[in-house]
Amino acid sequence: MTGQSDAARPHAPQPDPRTGPASVIANAFALLRVLSEAQCPLGVTSLASAVGLPKTTAHRLLEQMAAEGVVERRERKWRLGNGIYDLARLGHPSALPAAAHRRLEVMSKATGAALFLHHYADHTLQTVFHAYGAHVKALVPATEQTIAARHPASAIWQALKTGQLAAEYRQVRPECDCISVPFSVPGGDIAVLSLARPAGSDMESLKRPLERVAALIRSDLRQAAM
Known part of the structure; x- marks a missing residue:
């Protein structure tokens, strides 16, 4: 029986590398x-x-x-579509503090400020990370700092309402001034990063750095979600 040459034999179809x-x-x-x-x-x-x-x-x-x-x-x-946001939201509460931890610890130590990171979804504000800065800790106990950060008159709620950086000076605690910046996170929710320092501190010079840190956290989250 005469065999076919390799050139004459039919070849099995090769899988498309783009469809495996x-x-x-x-x-x-x-x-x-x-x-x-x-x-x-x-x-x-x-x-x-x-x-x-x-x-x-x-x-x-x-x-x-x-x-x-x-x-x-x-x-x-x-x-x-909404399906991708639902998937992202499942892991979000734990992903946010993990992405922010190192950056906020560094900023707190460098400025002596108290830093709070909140996650806002379904009309609920959840504290996901805090760093009690040395300057503020000397004036306000840690538990009272946490309560003050969530106060209705706080910069956090102003930032959520306006969608931009907000500040409050001695309105919640006479010992402290506070600035907050909101930013979007994967899943379509909102996070708010806040910084508090003793009243009379130079808060203006910290607004741009706070916005920069918020942008870096947002970028870190997006990279982690890819």
């Missing part, structure tokens, strides 16, 4: 990363180009993720 199980997951996450960083919804052509996929492959992945609520299509363009 591992690659499908990698490509799906690549699309999600692009959508998470986009400032507006994107069309499938832009998304496919951004991750280096054929348009048909990108469209198929998007449709599959849409069925799970992870992405959604509006007017022929795609954006993250």
